[in-house]
Amino acid sequence: MSIGIVGLGAHLPDRVVTNAEVAAWADTTEEWIHTVTGIEERRYAADDEATSDLAVAAARAALGSGPVAPPAAILLATSTPDQPQPATASVVQRALGFAGVPSFDLNAVCSGFLYAVVVAEALLRTGPGGTALVVGADKYSTIMNRRDRRTVSLFGDAAGAVVLGEVPAGYGIQASHLLTDGHHAELIEVRAGGTRLPAGDPDDHLFRMNGFVVREYVLRTLPKAVHAVLDASGVRLDEVDRFVFHQANARLVETCAEELGVPPAKVPLTAPLLGNTAAASIPVTLAAAHRERPLRRGERIVLAAVGGGMSTGAVLLTWY
Known part of the structure; x- marks a missing residue:
């Protein structure tokens, strides 16, 4: 199935x-x-x-x-x-x-x-x-x-x-890879509003991120996740038609593609006009790529993201 x-x-x-x-x-x-x-x-x-x-x-x-x-x-x-x-x-x-x-x-x-x-x-x-x-x-x-x-x-x-x-x-999902590294949980957080800190300074209810360290973590981790799903399915990097990465920001997506050796034409971007849309980022970018150039049956697509936690995910699928 x-x-x-x-x-x-x-x-x-x-x-x-x-x-x-x-x-x-x-x-x-x-x-x-x-x-x-x-x-x-x-x-x-x-x-x-x-x-x-x-x-x-x-x-x-x-x-x-x-x-x-x-x-x-x-x-x-x-x-x-x-x-x-x-x-x-x-x-x-x-x-x-x-x-x-x-x-x-x-x-x-x-x-x-x-x-x-x-x-x-x-x-x-x-x-x-x-x-x-x-x-x-x-x-x-x-x-x-x-x-x-x-x-x-x-x-x-x-x-x-x-x-x-x-x-x-x-067709469909060929392989997946999930990883959470709680040792770095403090890199991205909203401190207040839960049971550890129900109330407090108003700024504790707002989003915080150690941007420089997160960037370095993404550049180390996302390529490994991409290779993990490719290795699990026996697919080569050059056999993938599109790479839909979490749109943390346009510069980071471009750098990740460069680190992997993926041509920019295979990496759709929504960050320039939409920014980082968090959990919506992957499906929004996939839908935008499909509107711009409809996905063809048999195309191989890698979806990959790194988020707070630090949580990493990658999925390889064959479009139907």
Whole structure:
């Protein structure tokens, strides 16, 4: 039994936030943002839009416009849930009208979507069949420190979704690789809001990242994850048609491709216009690549991400 992507969709908020706006918030310059990150603009959701609203829109795009049988499961990858309880996936389930379908959140920060894909594949292999809806959605604009140019320049809001289902043998997910290195958990964090620090300084409720160390960690770890899934499936690097990397920032994606020896033409970029959309990054970029140049049956695609935790994920699939 092979499991692959049989539906794909994304949703972007309407509001465009320019580098000029960010520069004014963070007392920096548009030139600095462009030079360091390669990002020109990003999208912010409206104040009355929650993560679940983004997720529902992306899910509907992936499911299509016609009648759809309920999926066997709904998995939502997010690190910015609507609220601590209940799981935001339950809100998404209600909005989609899929009563009774098991639905849950998964938080592996920017790698969350790939973790959710691997879990969903396992559920479909061991369960009653059917499909699984996997959504990556985040609203990072709510946790940005607008005085910190190193982070506020990077992040935007978005959601992306895929429907996983059975595909013919030889297609779909060929290999996966997941790794978490908790020794570096403090590199990316929101300190307050949980049981360790329920309240505190307002800045403790905002996103923090040790950018330089994270960059070095990504450059060490992401290429290893890519080679791990290729080695597991016996596929050579030059046999892969596209590499969809987490869009941490345009410069880092470009450097990762260079380190791997992958031609830029094989590496789609959404970071310049969308920034880092966290768990939404991989499905949003895959959907954008498909719109720009439709994926062909038989194309080999590597999806890879590094996120807080530190969590790393990679998946090799053959498009059907």
